[in-house]
Amino acid sequence: MSRELTIERLFTLLISGDAGGAMLLTEDALRGGEPVDGFLRDVLLPVATIVERLHRAGQIAREARESARRLLARLASEARSMAQRSGGAAVAPFVSIEIRSRVISAVVHEPGIDARRAQVIASEVRGAVKAVGGAAEAIVLDCSRVQTVSSAALAMILEIEACAREHGLRAVTHGLTPEATRILRLMRPGRVKRFAPRAIVGRLAAAA
Numbered sequence: 001m002s003r004e005l006t007i008e009r010l011f012t013l014l015i016s017g018d019a020g021g022a023m024l025l026t027e028d029a030l031r032g033g034e035p036v037d038g039f040l041r042d043v044l045l046p047v048a049t050i051v052e053r054l055h056r057a058g059q060i061a062r063e064a065r066e067s068a069r070r071l072l073a074r075l076a077s078e079a080r081s082m083a084q085r086s087g088g089a090a091v092a093p094f095v096s097i098e099i100r101s102r103v104i105s106a107v108v109h110e111p112g113i114d115a116r117r118a119q120v121i122a123s124e125v126r127g128a129v130k131a132v133g134g135a136a137e138a139i140v141l142d143c144s145r146v147q148t149v150s151s152a153a154l155a156m157i158l159e160i161e162a163c164a165r166e167h168g169l170r171a172v173t174h175g176l177t178p179e180a181t182r183i184l185r186l187m188r189p190g191r192v193k194r195f196a197p198r199a200i201v202g203r204l205a206a207a208a
Contacts, residue, residue, distance in 0.1 A: 003042055011047050014068040015060070026075050027082065036079050037124070040131040044079075048072055048131065069135035073099045076132045095121045097128045104128055104139040104169070106160075111147040118156035125160050129167050139164045144175030154184050161188070 006029060013022040029039055048069070055065040077099040094110045094117050106125050110117050129139060141160055146153060157173050164171035176184065 006043055007046050007050075010043060011050055014047065014051065014071055015064060017067060017071075019071055019074070022071055022075060023078060026079055030079055030082050037127055039079055040076055040127045044072055044076055044131040069132075073102070073132040073135035076128060080128075095124050097124060099128070099132055099136065102135065102137045104132070104136050105142070106139065107142040108146055111145060113146060113148070113150055113153040113156065115152045118150075118152040122156045122159045122163075126163050129160075129163050129169065136169055138170040138172060141171070141173045142175050143173060146175065149176060149180040154180070154187060157184060158187060 006025065010022060010025055013025065026039070029043070030036065034043075051060065051065055051068045051072075054060040055062070060068075080097055094108065094113075096107050096109065098105045104125075106121075106128070108121060110121075113121070125139070125141070129136075139160070141157060143149075143153070143157070161171040161173070173184070
């Protein structure tokens with residue numbers, strides 16, 4: 001089935017409230033080899049965009065939009081769960097993402113995060129936020145398994161927080177060391193920077 005037809009069918013199922021049909025379509029797409037990232041980016045996100053556009057134009061009632069948002073969140077969560085259960089390579093090994101009770105939960109599994117890993121993790125989380133951001137209220141980033149907090153890791157966290165704000169979500173990051181938490185607080189927009197970049201990197205290296 002083409003992407004355009006998948007989007008059209010999924011939109012119809014969402015608006016009609018057919019959760020079972022939407023779930024079946026999602027399962028069929030993933031079992032047919034559709035990568036999770038591709039499904040989130042190229043199917044769920046366009047459908048969510050169509051729903052929002054039609055609602056703003058007065059063609060979809062608020063109740064229908066909210067119902068579609070909730071179902072989109074369920075579909076995104078189920079897509080990732082299916083890939084994890086099957087050991088699919090579509091799920092990045094550095095982070096796992098779940099969506100429950102209007103909260104996007106992202107758990108970073110890597111003990112050390114370099115620039116490449118940071119890019120992959122940020123991309124994964126951005127994809128989830130963009131796909132279901134309207135159906136969620138917050139994103140929780142769990143970094144408790146990260147043992148070495150590098151400047152790349154802090155930049156990744158700031159990027160994820162910025163993406164959350166852009167989509168109207170509250171961002172919560174926990175699990176960092178007290179020193180890393182303090183430095184991250186100073187690096188956030190609107191904060192007075194008390195350390196030069198070189199000093200920040202030095203502190204991170206010492207904390208590691």
